[in-house]
Amino acid sequence: MSTSKIYLEIVKHLRVMISNNGLKPGDKIPSERDLSERLDVGRSSVREALRALELLGLIETKKGEGTFLRDFRGNQLVQILSTFILQDEKAKRDVFETKYIIEIDCLRLALKRIDRKNIVKLRNWITKIESFEDDEFFYQIILLADNHLFLRIWLILKDYYYSLVQTPPKYKREDYLFLLEALEEKNEELTVAAYWKLRNLSV
Amino acid sequence: MSTSKIYLEIVKHLRVMISNNGLKPGDKIPSERDLSERLDVGRSSVREALRALELLGLIETKKGEGTFLRDFRGNQLVQILSTFILQDEKAKRDVFETKYIIEIDCLRLALKRIDRKNIVKLRNWITKIESFEDDEFFYQIILLADNHLFLRIWLILKDYYYSLVQTPPKYKREDYLFLLEALEEKNEELTVAAYWKLRNLSV
């Protein structure tokens, strides 16, 4: 039944194991030899599964210590994928477009769910911190949007984006403040307009 | 220099090889034993690299035949990550929300790029075909939006959506026609409103 691809079966088993045992990022998973014995498969098959997950950034291996769950963000994965995928200009345009649109989507969501406390916190952060990064700002926004899928998609898009632009543009601090004001007023139209201004996009 | 992780070195080599030889999707890449010999590494290391690329959907292996490049434009990245992420119940709400929002995004994009010919074609299709499906309609819309990333993301969301709802709701045919009218007028506000009406969503 299992048919081909033992390593894919192992990936499945690992998922179940992680889920059942409630393993979290940073936790250690069983050793390769242990898994090999438990699942009754060769160690090489276990390694094929683990290397695949490692390339995805889902686990991290430390020689002499073991294998650990990662709080995965894009790592080398994106570099690899981007050189494979982002070849034509059309694909690049799609990355930019999609990133922008999803950022606006998350602004709309955040607008509904944000409260004054969040606004104040963000404002303080922007004004106080010497050099703050655009992606850090939108990371906070997307957390406020409270949609895990958008977060994951955005993290990937962000990495694609940075693999495409050599020098990320520097945006004006005041524009972030405009954006926050619009959010505070819960004015959707104004929020979108502020985003366009920030990004120097034409309507 | 090479430092650890032979399999990552092999991934790099493969990228260069593909690039230099101008390999395209469908083309065959050297056999595992061949690569092992050429790069002077063990076959198991080659396999670890290949399995990682396979899980990413970049290559395809056929027993008895060989390993081939895949059409990686439809990479499974999001899908793989999703299957790891979409485990809890909270994620369920996110699937619905994200699917709806992205459909609206694509309506907005389609609105800019659509022309009368497309409208007529869609209208004829809706009115003539006895039973047409909601996802078929939006598939057409998203094609018109002309954004490959959104298409990929939506296709995945659609599958998750249908795995979450037991009986897909049946929408009113007239509401699709309203939507098309709004698109034809290139009225964004009206289009979004028509979408809400179609989906029976409150504002």
Added chain:
DNA sequence: ATGAAATAGTGGTCAGACCACAATTTTTCT
């Protein structure tokens, strides 16, 4: 107690051996 040395556990890699499968080539039969 303290620090050094031995030990055990772990990932990293390789080599060799089968198996199952597909394509090709060779042989055999009509």
Added chain:
DNA sequence: AGAAAAATTGTGGTCTGACCACTATTTCAT
């Protein structure tokens, strides 16, 4: 000669056993 059958070759899939390098733990001498 032509077609069917059989052997051969090449490939991915898997397992086993063996080292190596590194880390953490334990043991032991001081």
